[in-house]
Amino acid sequence: MSLKDEIEECGEILGKDTVDSFLVCMQCGKCTGSCPSGRITSYRTRRIINRLQAGDRSVLSDPDLWMCTTCYTCYERCPREVRITDIIRAVRNIAAREGYMSEPHRATASFVIKTGHGVPINDETKKLRKELGLPEVPPTTHKYPEALESIRKIVKKTNFDKMVGFDWDTMSLEKREKK
Amino acid sequence: MKSLVIGGGPAGLQASLDLANAGYDVYLVEQCFSLGGRAVQIVKNYPSLTFIKDFMKPLMDDVYNHEKITVLTNSEVIGVDGEAGNFKVKVEKRPTYVNLEECKDESCAKAMDVCPVEVPNEFNVGLDKRKAIFAPFSYSVPSGCVIDEKSCLHFKDGSCSKCSEVCGGINFDEKKETVEIDDIGSIIVATGFDPFDPNLRPELAYDKYKNVITSLEFERMLDENGPTKGKIIVDGKEPKSIVFAHCIGSRDKKVDNPYCSRICCMYTAKEAYMAKEKIPDATIAVSYIDMRAFGKGYEQFYEEVQKKQVLYRRGVAAEIYGNGDKVVLRAEDTLLSEPYEFSADLIVLAVGVEPRSDSAKLANVLGLQLDDCGFFVEKNVYDTCETEKDGVFIAGCCQGPKDIPDSLMQGSAAAAKAIGLMQRCNT
Structure with a gap:
């Protein structure tokens, strides 16, 4: 399967027109120039799109792929209406399937499995909520722990646990060698 | 048989002159107070660097003084009836209140x-x-x-009539009139374009900083008879660093302009060249996507500009922000794959060509079609003067973006088509 077909498949939920839009990138650099992440990292949005156009699979193992903060600035500004951020997400799905998920993203995934939250609540947030007159605990899995079981069911059913390498016995991530 | 030309810019002027020289009576209707169109706002042409005035002024005079041409300025076509070979046209002539x-x-x-x-x-x-x-x-x-x-x-x-006290030509009672012209064999539409409004790209901060201006504003500063007497002055100071940003409102689907405006690469090259002539010690850079120097002598001119040490960096302007007295253009150098920032005294936005905002109204009057972008639709790709409507021709930027020589050429082509049609109608 070509990289383009894989991207289409992985971005199925977004629609073919959305994920295919990388084909019409004209390499103007509006995205990279607008990218808050690229200012402080080696992430070059345009280069990712460029390599996708060229069918360059090395993009899947490139740690840069995970430097996008999904702020959607490039998406908003792209003069060819390339759905950049959505495409990055679709490509990350392929990369994750092939075992290239970045460690911070794996850690976030493990929080979802363990608590139902990518960013679980902490004492500071609880205090802030109280000050604002809100219930200390929000009406999520924090308040309804039984809902966590539903989330875990989904995680198992979709093999998300295997993809991120979650060990149910230790309730933590398996160690992964850097590929 | 007479001919109607709508629009008094380069295309309309050339079409009128060609028709008149072929012996046809021409009515030239211009919406503004003067002939000339937008070309007269420009100082020098590229790649020749000749004064546009030296070309346009005689052309305007020739048209205005031609015995076969009736020029109706400050006027608008409000109604068209009939068919090729025999149109009846209504023109609203607004008063100028000065005889x-x-x-x-x-x-x-x-x-x-x-x-x-x-x-x-x-x-x-x-x-x-x-x-x-x-x-x-x-x-x-x-x-x-x-x-x-x-x-x-x-x-x-009614509180003032001071001008009429010093000038005998003032007549406040002048009224607008409707001129009806019949026996019109052909109509040539040459209504031109509007420049792009850069406020539609808010990240470029055009309305936020005095030293972020459009190419048209810059052009007016180059004019010896202009508001700065030909000096490049921003906020009272001569800029020592200037960045020109290409493709503002061109090649941009986000603002519904998916097309290339065709003129910006070259007018920017010319403006950069002239800026370097006026301020030799200025640092000048151009941010571009692709350099399109497609006309005769254009590529060579691009080279001349580079020889002036104008630095071309590939990558469109991503965003602009202010820093003290400076404005900073942020972009990616796409050849180096490196983001960079250029801190400048002046940023010039090379705004693109847009269809005129009133073209839908005129299309309605004439029974013409507009394309997805808003330009008048030509008959087909091999015939860009004729339209689906027999006897109505298009020329200049109302058909699509083009520079002055191309507009003149299309004006001549439209006139030749119109003459052919009227000849056939006569026999």
């Missing part, structure tokens, strides 16, 4: 002197002010003054 034949020497200058109203001068894109009675520009045709009733106090509340 130029009654004007005495220097009475114009006196009238402008006493007029108490000051409004932004459209011709200089707001860089200076004009009075309510004013001469459109230094070499406008017809020459002399006109009164803009939208800003004149006489028409607002």
